[in-house]
Every structure is written in structure tokens, then in C-alpha cells.
Amino acid sequence: MVPGYQGGWSLSASQEYNPRFYNWNMAYLRYCDGASFTGNVAGPVNVNGTTLHYRGYHIVQSVLTHLKEQMGMDSATEVIVSGCSAGGLAAYAHCQPITTWIKKHIGQSVRVTCWPDAGFFINVKSQEGNPVVEDYFRNVFKYQNSTSGLNNKCLQEYPVDEHWKCFFSQNSLKYTTTPLFAWQSGYDSWQTLYEWFNSGYNIDGHGNPFYHCARDLSSCNMTQLADVQKFHNTMLDLYKPIFEPNSPHGIFLTSCLLHCQSGGYFPASQKPHNGDPTLYGGLDGIAAFAAWYDGKLVAKTPDQPFPKGNCPRVAGLN
16 A cells, blocks of 8 residues: 555455455555556657656556565455546456456466446436547547557457447446446436536536536436436446346446545545445445455345435535
8 A cells, every 4th residue: 555545445444444355455556647547658748848658558567567576466365456436447447457467477266356436437428419528538548549458358349440439438348257346326426517517518617507407416407307317327228237137247326426435425534434325225335345245245226316316415516
């Protein structure tokens, strides 16, 4: 771990906060490359006088090698790959490649599981028809030469000029056989704010008719709420590979307007998980993952749509 970094609840060494995994060895990889560790550009890139290095793929390879050769991961029996937001996207993208690396370099018997949080950025046009997120992902993929860092099985299913599609978790998930537990809001606050309700790329302007609705679902009028439900329904549809009864995957899909739950959505001064969204008979996200991981929970049922979801304190953004 980074010296002084306490981690979120899912990385906590406190048995109270993280009762199932508190005593595991943990490695925290700081996000630094702008492409969820998929970049593979040979030389430095000059951007307006600033030198950048798009080498995220090689960072992951180097870290894995270091953990194996210097930090004792060569004797690992179980490995969990996780991350939040861009790190969650990385957990989806690297889930299968990291599994392949571990099986090859450490051992076929190692149990690998992936646990992405809020990394399911869906390829959907904004409510007004702007291809906001697709344009962004395609540009990142192009400029960072991201092919090397993506799911190889996914890449094989698309022609070369469509390899960028595997940058989207909705596509890489289809070709992920490693057991994966998705931790996600069906009304992801980053996506509803910056993708779905992105009106002319100016959601932060108070003149935008969706300004308040995108920050607090209870302030949406009936027409706006119907639009929000379209986003929610699209996400549910794209998660079908997880909902399949025979898939090895599980999910904790809430109906709360938030983004990233593994770091602790509420202040650290509060009792751990007090007021967090719950599913499966009162389990919060960490407890649900632990039960699923131990084979005690199937975890394939999403929360009810807003406003019926179990969101005791999360009606809008704090």
C-alpha cells in the first residue's frame, strides 16, 4: 500500500469496516495514465508543451512482475482485481488479461476474481442525442493505442477499426469468463450528469433544463424522470451477461444517484456503512460481495427502480 494511504472500506485493514478481507495483502496502484492503464505508445507525447507518457499497459505489467518477484505474490492462492470509476473500468478491461498473466506466471490453481466499482460506463448517446462518451472513448483509445490493454477475446470479435468498442465494459464483459462481481448504481451520478443529461456539453451551466434533475432525482419532473428511467433500463439490458443464471458473475446494482461505493460514500466519522444502500436482505456492497465470494449468495437481482430503491440517504448528490 502507499505509505499513509488508508484506502476505502473495501481496502480497509479494519476488521470492523472490512470483516472478510481486512487481513489480506493489498496493493494499491495509483491512477496516472488517463486510459485505465491501457495505453501503449512507444515514445513520449508532447501536448501543448507538456510531455506525457501513454504507457498504462506497461505499468500494469511491471507492477504485476514486481508483486510477484519482490512482494510475495508468487505464493498467492487468491487474487481480487478491483477499482473505482476509471479504476473500475480498468478492472473490467484487465480482468481477463490479468487472469491470463496470473495463471501463466504464478499458477493455474490461483483463484482470480474481479470486483469493479462504478466502471460500467455505457455507450449511450445523451438525452439530446450527443455521442458524448463514445467520442471521448474513441479518442482516448486512438491516441493511447489502447489495444494491448484490452480483452483479447473481445478484440477478436471486432474488425480492427472497431477495436475501440472493447474499451467499453458492456462489450468486454461479454468475453469475460473470470468470475466478476459488479458494484454499480443503475443511476450512476457521473454518467447521468456528464453523459445522459449532457445538453450541448454544458451540464454545469444553470441554464441547462436538466441541471437540478441530474443532481437530485427527486427534483425531476415526470418527463425528465421518464428519460432517467430510459438510462436505467439501458444499463439493465447491457448487464444481461451477469443476470444469466449460468454465468459465473454477480452484481450489486443499486438505484441510488451516486458514483463509487467502495471508498465509503459517507464521511469516515460515521459508523461504517451506516445508511449505505443495501440489497439481498439488508447487505451492503462489501457484505454482499463477501457472501457471493464465499458461495453463500447468487447476487443476480437489481434494486427496484427509483424511487422505490433502497437508498436511505442518497436521493441526490452530496
